[in-house]
Amino acid sequence: MRKNETVERIRALMQFETERTGPPPGFPRFPDLPGKRYTDPSFYELEKQQLWKRTWLLAGHLDEIPDPGCYKLWDATGQPVVIVHTNTGDVRAYYNTCRHRGAPLVRNPVGKTERFICGYHGWTYNHDGHLVGLRDRRDFVDLDFSCRSLYPVRLECVGKFLFANFDSNARSLHDELSPLVDQWQQFQFDSLRFVRKDTFTLACNWKIAMESNMEVYHVRSIHPRTVSPMLDHRGNVNTLYPGGHSRMVAPLHVSSHVESEELGQYVDDRPDIATVGEIPRTCVVSFNVLPNLVSPMNEKGLPVFLFWPTGIDTTRLELWWFGKDWGDGPTPKGWDTYIDFFNEIVEEDMQFGNGIQKGVESYAFGGVPLSYQESRIYHWHQAVDKLMGVDNIPESLRVAPVINEQWITR
Ligand code: FES
Numbered sequence: 001m002r003k004n005e006t007v008e009r010i011r012a013l014m015q016f017e018t019e020r021t022g023p024p025p026g027f028p029r030f031p032d033l034p035g036k037r038y039t040d041p042s043f044y045e046l047e048k049q050q051l052w053k054r055t056w057l058l059a060g061h062l063d064e065i066p067d068p069g070c071y072k073l074w075d076a077t078g079q080p081v082v083i084v085h086t087n088t089g090d091v092r093a094y095y096n097t098c099r100h101r102g103a104p105l106v107r108n109p110v111g112k113t114e115r116f117i118c119g120y121h122g123w124t125y126n127h128d129g130h131l132v133g134l135r136d137r138r139d140f141v142d143l144d145f146s147c148r149s150l151y152p153v154r155l156e157c158v159g160k161f162l163f164a165n166f167d168s169n170a171r172s173l174h175d176e177l178s179p180l181v182d183q184w185q186q187f188q189f190d191s192l193r194f195v196r197k198d199t200f201t202l203a204c205n206w207k208i209a210m211e212s213n214m215e216v217y218h219v220r221s222i223h224p225r226t227v228s229p230m231l232d233h234r235g236n237v238n239t240l241y242p243g244g245h246s247r248m249v250a251p252l253h254v255s256s257h258v259e260s261e262e263l264g265q266y267v268d269d270r271p272d273i274a275t276v277g278e279i280p281r282t283c284v285v286s287f288n289v290l291p292n293l294v295s296p297m298n299e300k301g302l303p304v305f306l307f308w309p310t311g312i313d314t315t316r317l318e319l320w321w322f323g324k325d326w327g328d329g330p331t332p333k334g335w336d337t338y339i340d341f342f343n344e345i346v347e348e349d350m351q352f353g354n355g356i357q358k359g360v361e362s363y364a365f366g367g368v369p370l371s372y373q374e375s376r377i378y379h380w381h382q383a384v385d386k387l388m389g390v391d392n393i394p395e396s397l398r399v400a401p402v403i404n405e406q407w408i409t410r
């Protein structure tokens, strides 16, 4: 996986996890996570101001805007952004806001255009965001065009995956994700092809939804017929990276990702990504990118889970699928069969979402005791506090920073 991370090393760690009788010596005990982090309006507001505005968010994929002039409107955060594939081959992002009186620059979810022409009074911008034309110019005395470019949004790519960040001072995407980007090379992100997108509406806080994809402690209880027969949760290895990002690697009981009673005799005609190594072929390898991305990856490709809050207690889950390019012709049939099976697992994961929301809202609920197996969740919360500024967080909602450097992998 990483350059110094051999297959033998990961196998040894899985062996250690299988055989251990407790957490590793010295591993911190987690204080309860305050339950109000899922329900308190002030915490939700803080996330808006300090989390969504300052982190790298997956905003699109180049297959959505394949040619110069293609654009998409991205509005997952309440800040509409237009992302354009420019005539020079770059991808740029701008707030979807005309510099005259703020009308939306584009209104279609996707399109293709040489120029952005505002529908209100016709101000016109090129792909670089420069104001290049306006009607009745004689009435704008001394208007300096160079000061009226579209407001830019940071946009950086890993392969064909487009990440946006509203913070102009944020560190680069590659610096932020360097331990993960190293490992992702084997999946050839620059040639993965968009397969399908599904959307789920969930009646719980977005963190509750995401956290069911950040531990395998629940596998035997809620996936007895789907995941549990395949995956050995006791051998799972969690790796914590700087910035709150993390990875799990759990061995599979069977060599194939799709040998399951539920799938029956499944003919998998999806092409294989030849460069993927042994570990993703024989284990479940899943990444969490703070704040809201989860992606389990294997030799056939990957889904990206994106958890977007639509309110304090409602979430939109977008599930985007990517696979190795199959060339001309229709999408391999195996994809739909596999995704439909996978969606059953997602439904299993989400079955308690609203119940948990009610649980954490109950008068009695205090804090969440997290186990060693759930350390990726604690690590995420600890990093979020640092990012949002501990001093900005009411004391009763803070998470004690008990995971020290010793447990972080650089
Ligand atoms: S608001 Fe766009 S041209 Fe007036």
Ligand SMILES: [Fe+2]
Pocket (backbone or CB within 6 Å): 212, 213, 218, 219, 223, 349
């Ligand atoms: Fe699950």
